[in-house]
Amino acid sequence: MKNTLTIHIQNRLSELEKVNQRLQTFFNAHPQSMHVRNAVHLAIDELISNIILHGYADRADHQIEIRVALVEDQLVVKIEDDARPFNPLTALPADTESPLSERPIGGLGIHLVRNLTDTLHYEYRNQHNVLTLKIATEEP
Amino acid sequence: MLEIVQSQQNDIAILSLQGRLDTNTSSSLETTLVDLVEKSQKKLLLDLSALEFISSSGLRVLLMIAKRVKGMDGKMVLTSLKSNVQNVFEMAGFTMLFTILPSNEKAIEALQ
Numbered sequence A: 001m002k003n004t005l006t007i008h009i010q011n012r013l014s015e016l017e018k019v020n021q022r023l024q025t026f027f028n029a030h031p032q033s034m035h036v037r038n039a040v041h042l043a044i045d046e047l048i049s050n051i052i053l054h055g056y057a058d059r060a061d062h063q064i065e066i067r068v069a070l071v072e073d074q075l076v077v078k079i080e081d082d083a084r085p086f087n088p089l090t091a092l093p094a095d096t097e098s099p100l101s102e103r104p105i106g107g108l109g110i111h112l113v114r115n116l117t118d119t120l121h122y123e124y125r126n127q128h129n130v131l132t133l134k135i136a137t138e139e140p
Numbered sequence B: 001m002l003e004i005v006q007s008q009q010n011d012i013a014i015l016s017l018q019g020r021l022d023t024n025t026s027s028s029l030e031t032t033l034v035d036l037v038e039k040s041q042k043k044l045l046l047d048l049s050a051l052e053f054i055s056s057s058g059l060r061v062l063l064m065i066a067k068r069v070k071g072m073d074g075k076m077v078l079t080s081l082k083s084n085v086q087n088v089f090e091m092a093g094f095t096m097l098f099t100i101l102p103s104n105e106k107a108i109e110a111l112q
Helices: A015-029 A034-054 A109-116 B026-038 B056-071 B083-091 B104-111
Strands: A004-010 A063-071 A074-081 A119-125 A128-136 B002-009 B012-021 B043-054 B075-079 B099-101
Touching: A004 A015, A015 A034, A015 A063, A034 A063, A034 A074, A034 A109, A034 A128, A034 B043, A034 B083, A109 B056, A109 B083, B002 B026, B012 B026, B012 B056, B012 B104, B026 B056, B043 B056, B043 B083, B043 B104, B056 B075, B075 B104, B099 B104
Parallel strands: B012 B043, B043 B075, B075 B099
Antiparallel strands: A004 A063, A063 A074, A074 A128, A119 A128, B002 B012
């Protein structure tokens, strides 16, 4: 099996199930540790749901492309969409320390993505958000 | 897919979660938990031993319910988190917000 997985989905949350299944098949062919698999699943789930829920000003159909590549000792995930420009690197840090009564609800998605990835690179080109994540692999 | 198996032991509501708690499934847990809280169920035990995956939408539901349970002087305990779920709790700073115990027996003791 090739070391690259490309998934095209529409901007509907129901498509996440397809993404999940394709990732599982990819990891069956290219075994990774539980930690790395969870990081890839979680980062993609968070970023794609963010794009679908908050990215579009219209109700039209849009395509999102997800590419996962195994390059030497890294998993490289590239997400490309035509939603409004959004650079996750500029999102405010999440509150992870306040006690229960003061802890705000929400805002943890991007925080998790930042914690799960080793590098995160964003650019806006040709009216598309292009986000590249790198996660170091480890012995499965 | 998320399966929620619900049972009652005396005044403790026990919910066993199996599968994935993500953007698509967290609303079903929210409905179940809100329903219990609105019926003034004060003691909740969430068995997470078969929970394979949690995303921020799952964390959101747990935090919202924890606040409501605290508001009515109730208690919620989580048990048997898998290592990847535990890791997400740690990244989110959630381990300080929840009572997390290794087994349902210990949780029932703590809730009594």
